[in-house]
Amino acid sequence: MRKYRLTFYPLFFSIMIFLSVSCVQEEGIGGNSSIEGVLVEKYYNKDFTVFQFERPAKGENVYLQFGNSNLADEDVETSYSGNFKFEYLWNGDYTIYYYSDDTSLETADDIEIVHEVSIGKTQSFNIDTLYTYKALDWNDGTSKIKGMVRLINYKNESTPDNLIIKDVTPAQEQEVYLTYNDEDFYVDRIRTGSDGLFVFPDLIIGKYTVYVYSEDVSGNSTADIVVSVDVEITEMGQVVTIEDELLIEKI
Numbered sequence: 579m580r581k582y583r584l585t586f587y588p589l590f591f592s593i594m595i596f597l598s599v600s601c602v603q604e605e606g607i608g609g610n611s612s613i614e615g616v617l618v619e620k621y622y623n624k625d626f627t628v629f630q631f632e633r634p635a636k637g638e639n640v641y642l643q644f645g646n647s648n649l650a651d652e653d654v655e656t657s658y659s660g661n662f663k664f665e666y667l668w669n670g671d672y673t674i675y676y677y678s679d680d681t682s683l684e685t686a687d688d689i690e691i692v693h694e695v696s697i698g699k700t701q702s703f704n705i706d707t708l709y710t711y712k713a714l715d716w717n718d719g720t721s722k723i724k725g726m727v728r729l730i731n732y733k734n735e736s737t738p739d740n741l742i743i744k745d746v747t748p749a750q751e752q753e754v755y756l757t758y759n760d761e762d763f764y765v766d767r768i769r770t771g772s773d774g775l776f777v778f779p780d781l782i783i784g785k786y787t788v789y790v791y792s793e794d795v796s797g798n799s800t801a802d803i804v805v806s807v808d809v810e811i812t813e814m815g816q817v818v819t820i821e822d823e824l825l826i827e828k829i
Contacts, residue, residue: 604668607652608666612664614703614704615708616660616707617638619635621633621713636659641653642673645670670696671695677691678710718780720815721782721814727824732744749826754824758786759785784810785810785811792827795829807820
């Protein structure tokens with residue numbers, strides 16, 4: 579009876595297993611490639627019409643999907659400089675996404691911003707700078723508008739054709755109104771101090787109108803008239819002082 583040696587089988591099976599693993603390799607963890615980039619936050623006013631400033635997106639989550647996966651397979655948190663990196667990836671197709679305010683204003687919820695990336699074997703892929711968008715309200719800034727309101731008092735015997743000034747004093751406890759970017763309704767209302775001064779703090783970049791109400795001493799109407807001044811803030815941290823005093827009149 580003949581005997582056969584079977585010592586070649588372990589080597590044969592090793593080759594088959596290696597080929598099998600090589601054929602089914604998919605995107606994911608385990609390779610020598612990487613994807614990195616920088617995430618930057620861009621800030622606008624609430625309707626995204628006026629750019630405010632940008633800064634590195636610190637501590638924001640960035641997500642990675644492998645191939646045709648419908649789930650976030652990996653996520654990292656950006657550093658203080660907005661940098662992020664996914665390491666030890668196989669070559670293949672990946673989806674990177676993160677969340678942002680909706681600049682189209684179609685929804686109040688955050689939306690996903692998605693980027694598709696294809697990397698090769700042993701490749702360090704730099705996706706460069708990515709942007710997320712944030713909305714600020716009018717009082718989320720660091721700028722100020724300052725000014726003064728004075729009251730012109732006329733003597734009781736004054737008439738529209740013969741106005742006789744009694745005195746001019748700081749307008750104390752006078753209501754001062756503020757509108758932002760031509761909105762129909764005021765966004766803030768404050769009162770002057772005992773010295774007639776007022777300050778609107780914490781303002782963002784944009785166009786403002788400051789106004790007060792005054793008596794109509796012309797005699798044309800019993801309704802108050804509006805005394806206003808337009809002001810524009812062009813940078814964060816700016817202090818704008820209204821040079822011309824707001825003058826209101828009273829008989």
